[in-house]
Amino acid sequence: MACGFDVITIFPGMVRAYLGESIIKRAIQGGLLDVGVHNLRDFTKDRHRTTDDYPYGGGSGMVMKVEPLHEALSALRQDGTPRLTVLLTPQGRAYTQQTAERFAADERRIVLICGRYEGIDERARELLVDEELSIGDYVLTGGELASLVIIDSVARLLPGVLGDAESAREESFTWGILDYPHYTRPPEFLGRTVPDVLLSGNHRDIAQWRRREALRRTLQRRPDLLEKADLTVEDKRFLRELCSDRTKSSGEDTDESYKGY
Ligand code: ADE
Secondary structure, eight states: OOEEEEEEESOHHHHHHHHTSHHHHHHHHTTSEEEEEEEGGGGOOSTTOOOEEOOTTOOSSOEEOHHHHHHHHHHHHTTOOOEEEEEEEEEEEEOOHHHHHHHHHOOSEEEEEEOOSSEEOHHHHHHHOSEEEESSSSOOSSSHHHHHHHHHHHHTTSTTTSOHHHHSSOOGGGGTSOOOOOOOSOSEETTEEOOGGGGSOOHHHHHHHHHHHHHHHHHHHOHHHHTTSOOOHHHHHHHHHHHHHHHHHHTOSOOGGGTTO
């Protein structure tokens, strides 16, 4: 069965534009992914098709009204398909690769409500929404890009969506650490050469080099990821070595980041 999403937005064109290109387009055409894009204004009942209103209590910014959202979700529910309702908002819990994996395995259709304006009526959150998600600590003009980030990252996990050339590699990120460096031809560019090990043809050495470079990068750029990552005894030994090298070269006698590895 195809993985299904319903996007509720006041800018359906934005969402359709992205879905109509490249890998996602192919996944939809191939029946692996199904995305319904719904214009929230179609579920309003007034002449002006109003989806927002002034905040009670005053202040700047408009608030997304509860009734059109309730109408839209009731209309979707008519077909009896089980659904999980997600609101995209900077106030949500952090969306991660783990969330993408959970959604890819979920049998339910996932409804993505794209917030706009300053926020959404609290009663819509309470009554209509199962989960609130944020794609990062920055504020977008609306949830459309966030919903596309979710659809894209879930779609590429579905069997058959990525071709062999795109998916053959096991990505580091699925192990909870950053990716290793990649090289392709030419072997030398502006004096920079490709590491010898990658030209050696020794698959064990190549795998070890990649793993170590991935760990080195993660320690440098995202040490926070190492706390939750799936690390082997050998990984931890290598990280300890890196940390003690760092301590020696910086002349410190203790190194905080050594802890735990
Ligand atoms: N809407 C506005 N900013 C957002 C964010 N960072 N994540 C999800 N939805 C949003």
